[in-house]
Amino acid sequence: MILTCNYTQGILQGLIFAYSFEKLYLSRKKFQLVDLYKVPTRLYANILRRKGLLIGFAVLTTAIITFGFYTKKQQQHDQSDVELAAFPVIVPNMAWGFALDTLQLVHKTIDEGQSLSDILAALGIGSEKMQSLILQAGQVFDLRGMRAGKPLILLSKDSIQGIDYLVYEPSVYEYIVFDLHRDQSVQKFVRPVTSKVETAAGIIEGSLWNAMVDRGYSYELTAKMEQALKWSIDFHHLQKDDEFRLVYEQDYVEGKPVAVGNVIAAQYTTADTVFHSIYFDNGAQRKETGYYDLAGKPMNAGFLKAPVEYARISSYYSLNRLHPVLKYRRPHYGTDYAAPYGTPIVAVGNGTVSNASYTGGNGNYVKIRHNETYETQYLHMQKIATGIRPGVAVHQGQVIGYVGSTGLATGPHVCFRFWKNGQQVNHLKMDLPPAKPLPDSLMGKFAAIRDFYVPQLQGIHPVALNHATTTTDATATPPGQALKIDNP
Ligand SMILES: [Zn+2]
Secondary structure, three states: OHHHHHHHHHHHHHHHHHHHHHHHHHHHHHHHHOOOOOHHHHHHHHHHHHHHHHHHHHHHHHHHHHHHHHHHHHHHHHHHHHHHHHOOOOOOOEEOOEEHHHOEEEEEEOOOOOOHHHHHHHOOOOHHHHHHHHHHHHHHOOHHHOOOOOEEEEEEOOOOOOOOEEEEEEEOOEEEEEEOOOOOOEEEEEOOEEEEEEEEEEEOOOOHHHHHHOOOOOHHHHHHHHHHHOOOOOOOOOOOOOEEEEEEEEEEEOOEEEEEEEEEEEEEEEOOEEEEEEEEOOOOOHHHOEEEOOOOOEHHHOOOOOOOOOOEEEEOOEEEEEOOOOOOEEEEOOEEEEOOOOOEEEOOOOEEEEEEEEEOOOEEEEEEEOOOOEEEEEEEEEEEOOOOOOOOEEOOOOEEEEEEOOOOOOOOEEEEEEEEOOEEEOHHHOOOOOOOOOOHHHHHHHHHHHHHHHHHHHHOOOOOOOOHHHOOOHHHOOOOOOOOOOOO
C-alpha cells in the first residue's frame, strides 16, 4: 500500500517536472524567434525565463530527493522482510523473571511439616551454604508462612549440574528466588496488581449461592456484595426473582483474576423495592468512607440485618411458639440464628454494652444499648468475647461473643432480641430510623461518584439462566448448551 502510494507520487512528480521542462524549453525557443533586445519583450522574456528556470530547478531537486528517499525506504523495507524471514521473532515464555525455554523446571509443593532447611537439604545444599541461605531468606520474607501445599519451583540450566534456582511462591502477589550458586542469593519479587472495573448481575432462582456460582462469580464477590448491601438486604431470606446488579473492582496479576476489590455500586431489587449502595472513599478521612444510599445517607447508620454471617434462621419471632425445651407454647420474642459452635456473633449497631452475664434461661448473653430507643440482646453464647462488659462501647460489626447453646437451648444458635422502647419487637418487620446524610461539603463529591455509577448499573441486564430443573421436557434443551444441574 505504502509502496503503491510512493510510486504514484513519484510518477506525478516526474510528470510535473517534464511539463515544467517543456514549458521552459519552449519559452526559450520562442524567445529566440523574436528580437530579444526589444525592451518590453525582453523584460517579459526575462521574467518568464527566470520563473521557468526556477520552477524547473525546484521540481528537479524535489524529484531527486523524493526518489532517493523512497528508494532508501524501500530498501529498508525489503531488508527487514529478509530479516524477519530468516530470524523469526520468538516471544520468550517468561516466568519468575526467567526465560523458561532455556531451563528445565519441576513443580512441587511444600510437604506437611517440611521446613526450609528440609527443602534445601533435599536439594543437596551443604550445611554452611544452607545457613547462609536461611539467614538471607529470613530477612526477605516470613519463613513461618512456608506452609504445606504452597508452590515450589525447581529450575535447572542442565540436569547434570543440579538445581540452579529455587522459586517459592508465598502468594500470587509475590515470589522468592533462591539462587543456589551465588552468595547474595535470596530475592523477593512483587508482581504488579492491576485493577479493572467490572460488572455482574443475576436473578435469584434458588439460593444466592447458586445464582452466583451458576454465573461463574466467585465466593469472594458474593461476600463483597453482602458487605455492600447487608444493611438493607437480609441475605438469609432472599426471594425468588430478586435481582442484583454490581459494579466492582477486579484485581489481576499477570492477566489472571486474583481478588475482588470493593463493590463500588450495587443495586438490589426485591418485590417492588429497589435498593442502592454506593461506595464512597473519603481518602484519609476514614470516618466517611463506606457505603451510602442514593441520598448520601450511610447504609450502616442503622443496624445489620443479622448478628451472625452465613447463618440460617431456625426460629422466628412468634407470639405463640411451642418451646423446643420446655415443650409448651409461649411467645418467642427473638429470632434464632443457627450456626456452628464458636461462630462469631457481632454487634448489629454502634452502642454501649448494658449487660454481659449469665442466667439459667439466657445462658451467656450480651445486651447493647444503641440509643434512647433501641437495644439488642444476644443469647446462648458459648463464650462472651474478651473485654465485653457493661459500660464498654462497641461498634457495628464488632465481635461480642461466640455461638453456643448455654441456657435453655437444644443446639448451637444465637437468639437475637431487638428492643424498642423497652419492648421486644420483631426486627425483621421493623422500619429503622433514618440516618443523617453526608455533610454538604462532601455531597458534591459523592454525587459525582453516584451519577457516574448509577447509569452503569442501569445498563446491566441480568438474564435468567435456563435451568435443567425448570425444564420439564429434556429434549427441549437446545443442542450444545450444557446445563448445570442444580443441587436438589
Ligand atoms: Zn430464641
